[in-house]
Amino acid sequence: MSDALIPTDNSTGTIALYGAPPADVVDLPAGATQFSPLKPGASVLEQQAEASLDELVMLAPPGTLERRYVIALSLRALKVGAPFTILAPKDRGGTRLRKELQAFGCDFEETSRAHHRICAGLRPQSLTGIDEALAEGGPRLIDELGLWSQPGVFSWDRLDPGTAMLIERLPALRGRGADFGCGIGILAHAVLTSPQVTEIHLVDIDRRAIECAQHNVADPRARFLWADIRSAELADLDFVVMNAPFHDAGAEDKKLAQTFVQRAARCLSKGGVCFMVANRHLPYEAILTPTFKRTELVIETGGYKIYEAHT
Numbered sequence: 001m002s003d004a005l006i007p008t009d010n011s012t013g014t015i016a017l018y019g020a021p022p023a024d025v026v027d028l029p030a031g032a033t034q035f036s037p038l039k040p041g042a043s044v045l046e047q048q049a050e051a052s053l054d055e056l057v058m059l060a061p062p063g064t065l066e067r068r069y070v071i072a073l074s075l076r077a078l079k080v081g082a083p084f085t086i087l088a089p090k091d092r093g094g095t096r097l098r099k100e101l102q103a104f105g106c107d108f109e110e111t112s113r114a115h116h117r118i119c120a121g122l123r124p125q126s127l128t129g130i131d132e133a134l135a136e137g138g139p140r141l142i143d144e145l146g147l148w149s150q151p152g153v154f155s156w157d158r159l160d161p162g163t164a165m166l167i168e169r170l171p172a173l174r175g176r177g178a179d180f181g182c183g184i185g186i187l188a189h190a191v192l193t194s195p196q197v198t199e200i201h202l203v204d205i206d207r208r209a210i211e212c213a214q215h216n217v218a219d220p221r222a223r224f225l226w227a228d229i230r231s232a233e234l235a236d237l238d239f240v241v242m243n244a245p246f247h248d249a250g251a252e253d254k255k256l257a258q259t260f261v262q263r264a265a266r267c268l269s270k271g272g273v274c275f276m277v278a279n280r281h282l283p284y285e286a287i288l289t290p291t292f293k294r295t296e297l298v299i300e301t302g303g304y305k306i307y308e309a310h311t
């Protein structure tokens with residue numbers, strides 16, 4: 001699976017792969033084009049012409065609205081009669097696949113393997129319920145937040161308490177900085193209230209988050225980057241803000257959060273500062289202390305910790 005940052009040409013591949021289905025559960029098609037919004041550089045299902053794909057293998061996402069949305073997009077993009085294999089772990093949407101695919105008018109066979117449900121069939125002549133699924137899972141303005149968001153992105157329809165806490169504590173920042181794992185841009189939006197900020201890079205691995213952030217942070221000082229922070233090239237920053245993820249592809253991954261800390265230190269200039277909020281149960285001190293010159297625990301409350309770390 002390639003994480004290349006160069007978008008794949010849709011015209012060269014008509015076999016679609018969505019996500020990273022386990023190779024011991026289904027056969028992965030050779031030469032397939034990746035369509036997951038969590039793979040920087042992947043092709044975009046929303047832009048794929050109707051009835052243009054020859055085959056689809058999809059590890060369906062766990063959220064119901066998100067899953068129905070991407071299945072609807074995929075079925076619309078498949079040629080009539082083209083084969084699809086859609087699977088999900090049983091406890092992460094797999095047991096719902098059958099009903100969902102039936103509601104779209106699909107005939108298929110359902111099997112089980114290694115805790116996954118696997119539905120394999122052919123794209124029918126006529127589909128039902130596609131427009132509704134697209135409307136329910138698509139990007140929209142969330143009135144309560146006054147922000148654009150989409151099912152599937154982090155905390156898509158509510159302000160995360162950790163993010164809210166960090167915003168409350170952020171001082172007026174200055175210079176060039178970055179929002180690592182920016183989501184829909186809430187932290188960057190707050191940072192940009194400081195007129196002394198000259199530039200902020202919003203980086204996220206989720207294309208949908210970046211697209212929402214582009215709506216939400218309409219400021220000429222903002223730069224947007226659909227990228228994995230582990231390979232993003234940023235340097236000479238004065239500040240980094242982050243509500244670091246601790247899940248990678250759905251599984252808790254402490255190493256990912258630690259990598260965010262290390263990347264922040266590496267991207268900052270001498271005298272730079274990193275403000276981060278973290279879940280209390282994660283062992284951030286162990287990585288912050290040796291990585292930064294000085295680390296201060298600003299506050300610990302309500303299950304969260306805020307750190308200020310200096311290079």
Ligand SMILES: C[S@@+](CC[C@H](N)C(=O)[O-])C[C@H]1O[C@@H](n2cnc3c(N)ncnc32)[C@H](O)[C@@H]1O
Binds near residue numbers: 155182229243245
């Ligand atoms: C806890 S959320 C914070 C989102 C936003 N900053 C906020 O406070 O609402 C972490 C974000 O990191 C992103 N993310 C996860 N892994 C990433 C990676 N390897 N590189 C860049 N972003 C990543 C997720 O897509 C998610 O939007």
